[in-house]
Amino acid sequence: MVKRTAMLFAGAVLGTVVAVGTASADDAAKGEKIFKSKCRTCHVIDNGSKHKVGPDLAGVLSRGAGKADGYKYSKNLAKADFNWDEEKLDTWLSNPRKFIKGTKMTFKLRKEDDREHVIAYLMKVAK
Ligand code: HEC
Incomplete structure (x- = not known):
């Protein structure tokens, strides 16, 4: 009886780990598709200096908000003093103007799932 419970427990833990890993x-992967269809009009993720309408997002997670070399940010983003993380990106993408007053980025990613996926993609490729 004890043994059976232990096995069930181990199975449950293993199942969770596998599910998180694949998710x-x-x-x-889903985020990459969203990036290509929704963000790439204005952003590349290249070497950090190939700006389009918006800044090149390569290294955006480590360089600090509003710090891409050679990109002319709006006043408030230029003087921002924080690092992007999952939570801040989520607030930003749901409504940039609400997060940073006067920002030039007006595009909103309204669907929560889309934000979650695109943020997972950025975490992977925009370090
Ligand atoms: C219509 C153009 C446009 C689209 C579409 C767009 N952005 Fe932006 N984005 C901008 C602009 C312009 C800025 C700079 C804003 C400023 O200076 O106030 C910016 C800034 C950013 C920043 C902050 C960069 C930094 O160096 O701190 C992030 C992160 C970002 N965008 C992510 C995204 C993601 C992810 C998407 C797609 C879901 C997206 N953007 C779609 C124009 C766009």
Whole structure:
């Protein structure tokens, strides 16, 4: 009886680990598609200096908000003093103007799932 419970427990833990593992890889893959269809009009993720309408997002997670070399940010983003993380990106993408007053990025990613996926993608490729 004890043995059976232990096995069931081990099975449950294993199942969770596997599910989490596949979900995040899958999320990033879905996020890449969203990035290509919705963000790439204005952003590349290249070497950090190939700006379009918006800044090149390569390294955006480590360089600090509003810090891409050679990109002319709006005043408030230029003087921002924080690092992008999952939570901030989620607030930003749901409504940039609400997060940083006067920002030039007006595009909103309204669907929560889409935000989650595109953020998983950024976490992977925009470090
Ligand atoms: C219509 C053009 C446009 C689209 C579409 C767009 N952005 Fe932006 N984005 C901008 C602009 C312009 C800025 C700079 C804003 C400023 O200076 O206030 C920016 C800034 C950013 C920043 C902050 C960069 C930094 O260096 O701190 C992130 C992160 C970002 N965008 C992510 C995204 C993602 C992810 C998507 C797609 C879901 C997206 N953007 C779609 C124009 C766009």
